[in-house]
Amino acid sequence: MSDISVYITSDLTSSERRISPQWDLHYLKTKLELITGIVPKDQIIQHYPIASSDEKRIISSNEKYSKEQDEQIRVAQFEIGPYSRLHVIDTNPDSQLQGLEEEQVEGFKLSEEEYAKKSNTVLRWKKDNQLGRFDPQFEAEKQKKLQENLKISENIKVGDRCRVINIQGQRLGTVKYVGEIKLLDSDGNIWVGVEFDEPLGRNDGLIDGTKYFDARHNHGSFLKPKQVEVGDFPEEDPFASDDDEL
Incomplete structure (x- = not known):
């Protein structure tokens, strides 16, 4: 399976990275720790199939966290699509990130709107070439797959x-x-x-x-x-x- 590009966000970070469906869940969490500063046992990972949408699903919570169990789960199981978004929430009440006010971290945040305005990104390239979710047939294909699934x-x-x-x-x-x-x-x-x-x-x-x-x-x-x-x-x-x- 080829690596895929996704958006990784947290309350303090926003970036585009590549992940592998062949990774196990624990390895993904260690990679997310390097990006967000949130340790695996404190991570809640939300997946937004469409990066700019509010629709999400939880693919991992910190409830009954087990490194050994996470190592048995492959990222491919979650069917994370290219250019979707993984948002990482820090559940540690003693984390220094928890106490920061919005104005204190504003300089570190890159909103989706700001990212969309940039001209030298993969997002802009996909828009210009009508690829992925920017393809006019995207919704029609999505519904077609849904009906095939139901049948x-x-x-x-x-x-x-x-x-x-x-x-x-x-x-x-x-x-x-x-x-x-x-x-x-x-x-x-x-x-x-x-x-x-x-x-x-x-x-x-x-x-x-x-x-x-x-x-x-x-x-x-x-x-x-x-x-x-x-x-x-x-x-x-x-x-x-x-x-x-x-």
């Missing part, structure tokens, strides 16, 4: 056996949840919660304090319907023997 999800039901194939190989499991997840996106997309037969997942059906389904530790994942193939996929018996192997 595929109609054939996926809770209790179905399923298979997920990605660069890591084949994973078999059972569908445990089908529905919207506002914390992942606010576009009305349908997500599929799967409990894998083996500990190849990223969670136990819990996202940011909300339990969508019950799964064993590191057996659960949330996926787009197009990633999930339902069918007669019997659960493998880990204790089964191979007659051709002694």
Whole structure:
């Protein structure tokens, strides 16, 4: 997966950086600390799919922070699009940043309006070339993908056996949840919660304090319907023997 450009903001910073979908969540947080000064355990990360919009979703909170758990989560899971925005909130009440008044930090802030006025930025280049969200067909394509998502999800039901194939190989499991997840996106997309037969997942059906389904530790994942193939996929018996192997 190629690196993508995103906007990183906090109460004191605003910049354009490149991140990799292959990073784990903890590594992303360490990178954000270098940019914002906010340590990983105090970070709440909000994702704005459209940088200039008020619509957002929380992709990570500091509730029950665990470095080990963050290392099991890949940035690709959050489907962060190019030139969207990651806003980092500092939850440490003793942080020096918490006590600063607006006028004290004004000189360090670069608003989205000010950034948009600059002529030598990637944002300006995308506007001039009508790329990404500036493409006249952007909304139409967005709605098309939404309808495709909904159509595929109609054939996926809770209790179905399923298979997920990605660069890591084949994973078999059972569908445990089908529905919207506002914390992942606010576009009305349908997500599929799967409990894998083996500990190849990223969670136990819990996202940011909300339990969508019950799964064993590191057996659960949330996926787009197009990633999930339902069918007669019997659960493998880990204790089964191979007659051709002694």
